[in-house]
Amino acid sequence: MGKHDKKSGKGRLDKFYRLAKEQGYRARSAFKLVHLNRKYDLLSKSRCVIDLCAAPGGWLQVAEKYMPKGSLIIGVDLVPIKPLPHVISFQADITTPHCRNTLRQHMHDWKADLVLHDGAPNVGAAWVQDAFTQNELVLQSLKLATEFLAKGGSFVTKVFRSQDYNNLMWVFGQLFTHVEATKPPSSRNVSAEIFVVCRDFIAPKHIDPKFLDPKHVFKDLASLPTTITDAPAASGIPGVVATQASTSAAANAIARMAASNHAHANVYAPEKKRRQREGYADGDTMLFHKSTAADFIRTQDPVSLLGSMNMIEFVTDEEKAWLKSRHTTPDIIVNCEDLKVLGKSDFKQLMKWRLAIRLEIGLDVKASAAGDATEEVEVEEIDEEEQITQELKKLHEEKASKQKREKKRKNEIKTKTIQKLQLGMTAPTDLDMGDNALDGEEMFDLGEGERELERAGGKNIRDAVRDADGMSESEDEAREPEEEDDDEVLSSDEERELRTRALEGELDGLYDDYKDRMAERDAKWKVKQMRLKDRNYDSWHGIREGSDSEDDGVDKGYRDQKMVRMPRRGDAPDEEEAESSDGGWDLVAQQKAKLGEDDDSDSDASGEEGVPRLPKAKRAAIKIRPDARAPEQQPQRLLTTLSAEQQRAQMSRQAQVWFDQSIFKDVGDLAALDGDDEDEEDGDDDMDSDDEDEDEDDEEEVDSDIEMGSSLESTLEDEGDDDDDDFEIVPQEKDDDPEWDVDDEDQDAVLQEKIKEKGLNTAEAVQLATRLVNREITASQLIDEGFNRGYKDKDGLPSWFLDEESKHYRPNIPITKEAVAALKERQRALDARPIKKVAEAKWRKKIKANTRLQRAKRKADGVMETEDLNDGEKARQVAQLLRRAASGEKKKETKYVVARGANRGVKGRPKGVRGHYKIVDARMRKETRALKRIAKSKKSKRN
Ligand SMILES: C[S@@+](CC[C@H](N)C(=O)[O-])C[C@H]1O[C@@H](n2cnc3c(N)ncnc32)[C@H](O)[C@@H]1O
Numbered sequence: 001m002g003k004h005d006k007k008s009g010k011g012r013l014d015k016f017y018r019l020a021k022e023q024g025y026r027a028r029s030a031f032k033l034v035h036l037n038r039k040y041d042l043l044s045k046s047r048c049v050i051d052l053c054a055a056p057g058g059w060l061q062v063a064e065k066y067m068p069k070g071s072l073i074i075g076v077d078l079v080p081i082k083p084l085p086h087v088i089s090f091q092a093d094i095t096t097p098h099c100r101n102t103l104r105q106h107m108h109d110w111k112a113d114l115v116l117h118d119g120a121p122n123v124g125a126a127w128v129q130d131a132f133t134q135n136e137l138v139l140q141s142l143k144l145a146t147e148f149l150a151k152g153g154s155f156v157t158k159v160f161r162s163q164d165y166n167n168l169m170w171v172f173g174q175l176f177t178h179v180e181a182t183k184p185p186s187s188r189n190v191s192a193e194i195f196v197v198c199r200d201f202i203a204p205k206h207i208d209p210k211f212l213d214p215k216h217v218f219k220d221l222a223s224l225p226t227t228i229t230d231a232p233a234a235s236g237i238p239g240v241v242a243t244q245a246s247t248s249a250a251a252n253a254i255a256r257m258a259a260s261n262h263a264h265a266n267v268y269a270p271e272k273k274r275r276q277r278e279g280y281a282d283g284d285t286m287l288f289h290k291s292t293a294a295d296f297i298r299t300q301d302p303v304s305l306l307g308s309m310n311m312i313e314f315v316t317d318e319e320k321a322w323l324k325s326r327h328t329t330p331d332i333i334v335n336c337e338d339l340k341v342l343g344k345s346d347f348k349q350l351m352k353w354r355l356a357i358r359l360e361i362g363l364d365v366k367a368s369a370a371g372d373a374t375e376e377v378e379v380e381e382i383d384e385e386e387q388i389t390q391e392l393k394k395l396h397e398e399k400a401s402k403q404k405r406e407k408k409r410k411n412e413i414k415t416k417t418i419q420k421l422q423l424g425m426t427a428p429t430d431l432d433m434g435d436n437a438l439d440g441e442e443m444f445d446l447g448e449g450e451r452e453l454e455r456a457g458g459k460n461i462r463d464a465v466r467d468a469d470g471m472s473e474s475e476d477e478a479r480e481p482e483e484e485d486d487d488e489v490l491s492s493d494e495e496r497e498l499r500t501r502a503l504e505g506e507l508d509g510l511y512d513d514y515k516d517r518m519a520e521r522d523a524k525w526k527v528k529q530m531r532l533k534d535r536n537y538d539s540w541h542g543i544r545e546g547s548d549s550e551d552d553g554v555d556k557g558y559r560d561q562k563m564v565r566m567p568r569r570g571d572a573p574d575e576e577e578a579e580s581s582d583g584g585w586d587l588v589a590q591q592k593a594k595l596g597e598d599d600d601s602d603s604d605a606s607g608e609e610g611v612p613r614l615p616k617a618k619r620a621a622i623k624i625r626p627d628a629r630a631p632e633q634q635p636q637r638l639l640t641t642l643s644a645e646q647q648r649a650q651m652s653r654q655a656q657v658w659f660d661q662s663i664f665k666d667v668g669d670l671a672a673l674d675g676d677d678e679d680e681e682d683g684d685d686d687m688d689s690d691d692e693d694e695d696e697d698d699e700e701e702v703d704s705d706i707e708m709g710s711s712l713e714s715t716l717e718d719e720g721d722d723d724d725d726d727f728e729i730v731p732q733e734k735d736d737d738p739e740w741d742v743d744d745e746d747q748d749a750v751l752q753e754k755i756k757e758k759g760l761n762t763a764e765a766v767q768l769a770t771r772l773v774n775r776e777i778t779a780s781q782l783i784d785e786g787f788n789r790g791y792k793d794k795d796g797l798p799s800w801f802l803d804e805e806s807k808h809y810r811p812n813i814p815i816t817k818e819a820v821a822a823l824k825e826r827q828r829a830l831d832a833r834p835i836k837k838v839a840e841a842k843w844r845k846k847i848k849a850n851t852r853l854q855r856a857k858r859k860a861d862g863v864m865e866t867e868d869l870n871d872g873e874k875a876r877q878v879a880q881l882l883r884r885a886a887s888g889e890k891k892k893e894t895k896y897v898v899a900r901g902a903n904r905g906v907k908g909r910p911k912g913v914r915g916h917y918k919i920v921d922a923r924m925r926k927e928t929r930a931l932k933r934i935a936k937s938k939k940s941k942r943n
Contacts, residue, residue, distance in 0.1 A: 016186045020058070026082075028186065029118060030058030032195065033156075035184035037066055040197050042154055046113035048072040050103065050148055052094045052141045053119030055079045060087050063116070074106050094119065095140045103148060111150030117141035117157040134160045135168055136214045143212040146175065151203035160192045164218045171211055172198045189398055293319040293336070296350075297357050303388065306347055312336040327356035344392045351389060417510055504798050511800035766823060767815035849888065856885030898922045 020028040037043045043066035051059050054075030063073050064086050073087045076099055081089040088106055092099035119137045138157050145155040155176065159168055172179045176198035183194050210216040291309040294316060299305050313336070314320050322328055332353045335346045342350075358364050401408075771777045797805075860878040863869070869877070895917040897910050909917065 014188075025058050025061055026056040027058035030062050031186035032118070032184045033059045033062045033116070035186055036156060036182070036195060036197060037062070039182065039184075040154075040180075040199070042114055042156065042197075043067045046071065046154075048107075048110050048112045048150075049074070049114040049116060050107075050112045050144070051075040052115065052117040052144060053077055053137070054089065054116075055081045057081045057084050057087070057089070059116055059118055060084055060089065063087075072107075072110060074103065076103065094137070094144060100144065100147070103144065107148060111153070112145075112148045113150055113153045115141070115145035115149055115153070115155045117145075117155070119158065134158075135162065135164045135218065138168060139171075139212055139214050139217060142171070142175070145201075146203075146207055146212070149201045149203065151201055153201045153203075155198040155201065157196050157198075158193050159196050161194055162192075165194075167217050169196065171217055172196060174211065175204070175207075176201055189395075189402070292316070293322060297322075297354055297361075298363070302351065302354055306339055306350065309339055311339060312350075322357055325357060325360060327353055327360070329353075344396045348389050348392045348396075417507065418514075507800060508798045511798070511803075764815050764820070767819045770819075852885040852888065856881045892916050894918055896920045896925070898925065 014028075016028040016031045020026075020030055025031070043049070043063055046063075046067055048071060049063050049067065051063065051074065054060050055077035056079075057075060060073060060075045060081070061084060063071075064084060067073065071086075075081050075084075075087055075089040076092050076094060077089075078091065078093055080091050083089065090102055090106075092102055117138065119134070119141060121133045121137055138159055141157055142155065145153075149155060155172075159165060159181070169179060169181065177200035179196060179198050181194050181196045187193055187195070288311070289309045290311045290313055291305055293312050293314045296302055296305055296312050314323055323333065331346075331349060335342055335350055355364075768777075768782065772779065772782070859881050863874050863877045863881070866874070893916065895913055895915060897913055897917050897919050898921070899910070899919050900922070910919065
């Protein structure tokens, strides 16, 4: 089998090739049997089938699929057949006695219901020689079929149309009651092959060997005996008697009759070939044959007439009258003048015209009314004509589209690929273009794009798009199966893999091209791409885009009132949003901003000297907004890829954000969401009602703490690294002692304290906490649900996939829309407080500030009166008190930790203790409390 051009003709990897791959058939030829079976229902009734020339096994697979379970399926071929379940196969030449004997062994006493033959000798050089050998093989298979077929069985064989075709058909006609030649849709038009389905095997007791001898069948049909058997009377089988043919041409005529159902084939194709090889028919010295219109209208075999005549003329009055019929168009008249130049559609027109005239003159009506045998034939004729008409139409369409098909297929693939890319890649229109500064040492790396182009074989990528047909030419060649006919033996998984990889490579190339174009066209896209990289930015906002639209009203309210919410994908970066840190929805933003700081420090270390140091909040904001970088720092690149390290860093940051959620540390009091934020005195919008009494209590405690402070100061211990956990956390006591302040206090600890103090501040956190508390979900389930566990494994994934992933991947936060809506509603209600309340809050704030000052004054008086302190110390303490009172700064809380057992005297931060702490002695604590009690009782006695 030679190599074929895979783009056209025989070598074309067409729909059936792809279908065969999809359905796991070994060869596209499997569909030929599928189609034949669909038409003739050969397999469902068969219990035993022999497939001659079965490799690689496509037909065997089909047989196994469509035959009843437990059927005997035997396959034989020159080449080995890879084993198939429920199929017996062996290697043999079907022309040898060895094959016959092996078949016998496998068959035992059984007879086959069906013998299949799809043999194709691997010659391929000269077509005529090829056809001859093929037909010899057919005869050989017929020989085996006659031996192994049961009476009434069927034989399906592939035949090449040649001068021997009709001889073969004649022989088939002698052995089977029904013989039909057909070309299944899966058989390529360019192939001369045709399938002959012979049904109802007559099974004569004796068959004259000459009927199965190529020498006699193909060369000299006249030498064949008059009957199939030598003793026709003995056989008693009707229909086996053949007409004696005196010449080869006559034999052809007989064969034509045997295959009368297919006489129409003469009209459409093969006549031209035969005419020259065979010369003129005996006694027929005329080149030009005429027929009258009446003959054409009345004949039982209009197709043969059309095939053999040159012209149809209108001579008689009746015929001339037909010329005036509304059915007789000028085209019909012209067509009748020269039948030899007509095409299929012209013949079709003539056949239709004939039918119309027949109806007009009442031939067909009369036929159905009479109902005799002749008329029955007429009805059949009509059916056949319709069938011919349909086939003509089909053939015509196929021919017409043949030239276009390849191009169309390519275009389809190209369009699909591009569409696919574009569907997932809508150009962003919602990004803020005000800021052109892109974060981007790796942003829009043109070099990378160029490398991609190089990878694509130095080919212009647009050319690659034009050529896209799913695989490259060289790969096509590499995969071309070594088979004589038009069946491509499907390769195994490796081939599939190869093709998939090639396709992916191509897709990657196309995608890069797309990115390139997008980058050129729209700078916003760059910003968006960059932002998408920073998964930290919105990985845990918990409210999806879809819900945004539904909650628009709520959201709008939030925006209008400049409430802080988590930034979402596609939002324009907003200075206020990024910097703000109060409000219920920004807890995670704080976390992220904080992490962003960490990253900043990282990036600083990696050499971003040019970036000016900014206040922490600003730096956090810049990290959240990756586009806010000075343009001059960007390398001149257009496309970008995340390095593995960056990805890892990003993931760990994402994980950090997740695990820093309060729910993993404290499942706080849900009621606290409503709770009191009175103590937060530094916010401008502190509108909560405060209790003055509470302040008074605080004041008393603070005062007493000052006294205690000095006595405990000596027990302060340095921080260190000790893992020992034999520590007890002393319940928190209010203390205003300035000596407990630590400048570099752990911000994270502060945050945790805040969460602990105020409860869960985000809707998501509340929802999750509720589920955890109600035991609807466990912490590990939560983690499982929340993470896409495959996400980290990005190796080998195409870049377009990763981009899509980064765009659409969101942690699955198991909260309901309703819960989020309810919480938003509550937040909105809180926010919608009347002006009066705002005024009250402001007034309260003033009072508080005044109270603070008074308190500080009193404390300052106390300090001035203390005799233990020198003037310098007094001045320092007074200044500190006043400064705190003015700023509203709160004293940082200190944890008192009692070191017990082996930990007594151990230095360093106790395990599990966060924030400011003091290690104290248990005895000292008792003493302190005792002193407090004594002081209190003395005071009350005095009063
Ligand atoms: C078109 S393939 C058959 C495909 C098969 N029907 C299928 O669906 O997989 C033709 C086969 O005929 C086989 N063949 C040709 N001459 C043969 C011979 N003399 N004996 C046995 N097999 C032969 C070839 O080896 C080849 O595998």
